[in-house]
Amino acid sequence: MGVSVVPIAVFTIFWAIVGIVLPFVVPKGPNRGIFQVVLMLTAATCWLFWLCCYMAQMNPLIGPRLSNHTVLLIAREWGDPLKTG
Structure with a gap:
């Protein structure tokens, strides 16, 4: 998963409206x-939390844990059987 400008732009604009425009209203x-x-702090912290969660999904530190049986089954189904033993 790579960086996409659209979600970053949409959420940045949304939280900018909440934190910059709404305080004047x-x-x-x-x-x-x-x-x-309160509006400014809420916008800043929510945007930062969202950005951290979005970026954490780009390069996850922990992958799925698969048992040996599952790995062998996946390899066989995908047409590249592993040699055991």
Whole structure:
């Protein structure tokens, strides 16, 4: 799996709207500053979490664990039988 620009761009634009545009739309009130900070921090942390999860799938550190029987069965079914013994 390689890098695709489309999902990165879509999610970056979405979280940029949440973190940059929406704080300007918060209605005036005594807690306006808190709501603005909450929106900005939420956008930043959610985007960073999503990016880390997306990048972790590109080159996983742990692969599937297969038993010897499963490996031999897969090799036989794919037409490249392994020599045992």
